[in-house]
Amino acid sequence: MVRPPRRNACNYTQPDQPACPGRRLPSGRCLTHLSEPDRLEFLASLSYGQDIDFSGTTFTSDLLNQVLDSARDPNTRRAGFGLAKFSGATFTGPVNFGSVDFLKDATFLRAHFHDEALFTGAEFHSNLHFGEAKLESECRFEGVRFPGLAVFANTSFSGATSFTDCIFSRRAEFRSVTFSSASFRRVEFRDRCYFTESMFSGRSSRFTSAQFLRQADFTSSSFRNTAQFRFAKFNSGALFTNASINVAAxxxxxxxxxxxxxxxxxxxxxxxxxxxxxxxxxxxxxxxxxxxxxxxxxxxxxxxxxxxxxxxxxxxxxxxxxxxxxxxxxxxxxxxxxxxxxxxxxxxxxxxxxxxxxxxxxxxxxxxxxxxxxxxxxxxxxxxxxxxxxxxxxxxxxxxxxxxxxxxxxxxxxxxxxxxxxxxxxxxxxxxxxxxxxxxxxxxxxxxxxxxxxxFSSSPRGIHYAGWRITRWSQRRVLAEEAEWRSSRPSPRGWNAPSMTASVAPAALSATYRHLRKSFEDSKNEPDAADFYYGEMEMRRNDGNRPLSERYLLALYCLVSGYGLRAVRALIWLGITMVATLATLVLWGLPSHAPTAFSSGVIRGNTFQEVTTTPKPVNPTGPLLSRVTPQRIERGFRIVVNSVVFRSSGQALTTSGTYIEMSSRLVEPVFLGLALLAIRGRLKR
Incomplete structure (x- = not known):
């Protein structure tokens, strides 16, 4: 399909080639397709600061250099353009605009750079429009100042791109730009800058030490590798909403x-x-x-x-x-x-x-x-x-x-x-x-x-064996430190430490348990405080720095009542003591038969004096099993029950029975009191 001729375009055609889109010069063709005499005549007419329009023109490196040489100031040796239009231009080789002054707007819309493009050293005095351009190789704007608008929207930078040390005095537009490798080190954005929906696909995109004096908008941008913003300063808002950043530095x-x-x-x-x-x-x-x-x-x-x-x-x-x-x-x-x-x-x-x-x-x-x-x-x-x-x-x-x-x-x-x-x-x-x-x-x-x-953690459940020793731990709340300490001992017997940190000595653990107990007691939670009292006493009992007598006393206290907190343990010992008391009374404490008292009297004048005599109880004799009779058991049981409540039975006993009763009246009420104390501790509000 043959495209119709464009107005103001060169429209130079070759077989199987589209019409040339280059801007037609007064000689009838674009700069590329002018005859040699016409090109020389046109170049001779150029001067510093002149407006140019090379839209759609294809430039080789030599052709561009000829244009730049024709527009140089003889004193400064810098080329200069007024209004410069390179929209749709194609640059087939390396180009260098480093010595060019753009005195008015410079337009590179949809320009195509096939090779290196250097703008380092160029001076822009007005707006720059670089939208939809395509740069296939390295591009450098290092140290360039942009006093006007800088528009690079929809531009594609396929090679390394550097804006290092640039200054953007007005709005900078980099919307939907594609960067392969971009460097904005030490750049100063004095007005708003927009990188919305831009893609940075290179190994590193550098904004190191960049300064954003107004809002910086990176909304929906994409950094496939490192986004390096170290030492950057955002004086106003920094918007990265919906962006994708692989490494945000x-x-x-x-x-x-x-x-x-x-x-x-x-x-x-x-x-x-x-x-x-x-x-x-x-x-x-x-x-x-x-x-x-x-x-x-x-x-x-x-x-x-x-x-x-x-x-x-x-x-x-x-x-x-x-x-x-x-x-x-x-x-x-x-x-x-x-x-x-x-x-x-x-x-x-x-x-x-x-x-x-x-x-x-x-x-x-x-x-x-x-x-x-x-x-x-x-x-x-x-x-x-x-x-x-x-x-x-x-x-x-x-x-x-x-x-x-x-x-x-x-x-x-x-x-x-x-x-x-x-x-x-x-x-x-x-x-x-x-x-x-x-x-x-x-x-x-x-x-x-x-x-x-x-x-809290709890003591091990069940029965545990360590050689000939059989252990069943009383169920209670324990601290992790106690579990660690017991696990570190030669025979842990069911204890597993929750961590591998160094164990704490029992002396320190005793104080920790005491403080926690007080915390619960101050909160009117004495039933739960009991577990921490138990732990405190356990650590005191296992503290090797305490006197041995104190440790044995605490061990006895633990054995008989669980430090006054285990009612069942105290009741078991009470039951054992009562059974032992009953057995000893039946076998040795009760006489063979109840002694019968008899009275006698003497009359002296008008006075009668009566004397009652009770025979001494007779120790039982015969085989031990013959002494176990229902009558003796019933009499012994009454004595034992009275002893529990600290009362005397009033029955006649042998000498051994008297001492047995005295001992039971001393021991059994203690066990009963410990059991009641433990029950009260669990039920107290």
Whole structure:
């Protein structure tokens, strides 16, 4: 199909070739197809600052150099054009506009550069229109100043492109541009710049030390490899909404106004030492690789609503100055806030495998709502009331839908693994799993508050064997440190340590149990405080630094009543004592027959004096089995029951029986009292 001739076009034709689209000169042809005499005549007519129109013209390197040489100022040796139109022009070889002054608008719309294009050293005095151009090789604008509009929309840069040290005084348009390798190092954008829907496909796209004085818009842009913005300064808004960035390198970046990274898909995110002067918006952002906000400063709102990290996220030593709410965020790995500081009242919501808040500083009230995570609060400082709670219901997204934070099918209950070195006087724990928590070394532990379903580890169940020793542990709440200590002993007998940290000595554990017991007692929860009293006594009994006599006394106390907390144990010993008392009474304590008292009297004058004599009880004789009769058992049982309630039976007993009764009246009420004390401890409000 033959295209119709274009108006004002050269329309020079060759067989099987389309008509030439070059701008027709007064001689009737475009510059490329002019005859040699006409071309020389036209070039001789050019002068510095003259308007030119080479739209659609095809330039070789030599032809372009001839044009530039014809338009040079003889004094400065720089070429100069007034209104310069190169729209649709084709440059078949390397071109160099480095010594050209564009005094008016320069237009390269839909221009096609087949080889290197150098504009370094060029001076633009007005607007530059480079839209829809195609550059197949290297392109350089290094050090160029753009005083007017700079429009590169829909341009394709297939080779290395450099705008290093350029200054854009007015709006810079890079919408829907395709870059292979781009460098904007030390560029200064004094007005708004737009990189919306642009694609950076090279190994690295460098904006190092760039300055954006007005809004920078990278909405829906795509960086297939590294987006290097280190030391960049965004004095106004930075918009990256819906962008895709494989490696976001924003170390040491200053965001003077809002930084909007909402709905951005990141590979790795590197924001170490970044400063967010106002709001930082990462709502619905997705990080598939590791993310670092180490030493970042957040001076405004910190928005991480429905943000998802597929790997570890680091907020180490980050500073949150005005943040009121952080999250809810979710991570398949760990979220680490070690050394971070929170200067305002803040609510932080997160779901992760691990959360670390070591050495964090909370200058005001805080609420930490967690799902699933193992949380380390060792060394944290709480200046005001702090609440750590399990968020049993799923977090909600910005749209009100439940956030899918499922990592496995396990419990959503949050765990705290350490409170060592933490002042917990202002700490409230709600529905927290404390089975692996290390309390030893925390301060003011007696003032910690626990509400809801806070779970502790428990002693081993069942019967355990260690050689000839058979052990059945009393069921109670225990601390992770005790489990570790018992597991480290030669015969653990059923104890399994939750972690491999060094065990804590019984002396320190005794104090830890005592402080926790006091915390429960101050909360009017004496039944649950009993378990911690039991643990305290157990650690005192196993403390090798205590006197041996005290340890034996505690061992006896544990044996007979479980430190006054095991009613069944005391009742068993009471039953054993009663049976032993009954048996000894039947066999040796009761006389062979009840002695019969008789009376006699003497009459002296008008006086009668009566004397009653009771024979001494006779010890039973004969075989022991012959002494076991129902009558003797019944008499012995009455004596035993009276002894339990510290009463004398009043029956005649042998000498042995008298001592047996005295002993039973001393021992049996003690066992009964211990049993009643244990029952009262479990039922007391």
């Amino acid at each position: 924003f170390r040491d970046v200053l965001f003077g106004r809002e930084a909007d990274f909402s709905n951005v898909t990141f590979g790795r995110g590197l924001f170490a030492n970044a400063t967010f002067s106002t709001d930082a918006n990462y709502n619905k952002a997705r990080f598939s690789g590791k993310c670092s906000f180490t030493d970042a400063v957040f001076s405004g709102a910190t928005l991480f609503h429905d943000t998802r990290f597929s790997q570890d996220a680091y907020f180490v030593r980050a500073k949150f100055e005005q943040s009121k709410r952080i999250g809810p965020m979710a991570s398949d790995g760990a979220i680490i806030f070690n050394g971070a500081s929170f200067e305002n009242p803040v609510i932080l919501e997160a779901s992760a495998t691990d959360l670390a808040f070591q050495q964090t500083d909370w200058s005001s009230t805080g609420v930490l709502r967690i799902r699933r995570a193992k949380t380390d609060l060792s060394g944290a400082t709480f200046a005001s009331a702090m609440t750590v709670a399990t968020n049993l219901k799923p977090f909600l997204s910005v749209d009100g839908d439940a956030i899918d934070d499922s990592i496995d099918s396990g419990s959503v209950q949050a765990k705290i693994t350490s409170l060592q070195g933490t002042d917990v006087s202002k700490l409230l724990l709600v529905d927290i799993d404390l089975q692996e928590c290390r309390f030893t070394g925390s301060m003011h532990l007696d003032q910690i508050r626990l509400e809801g379903e806070c779970q």
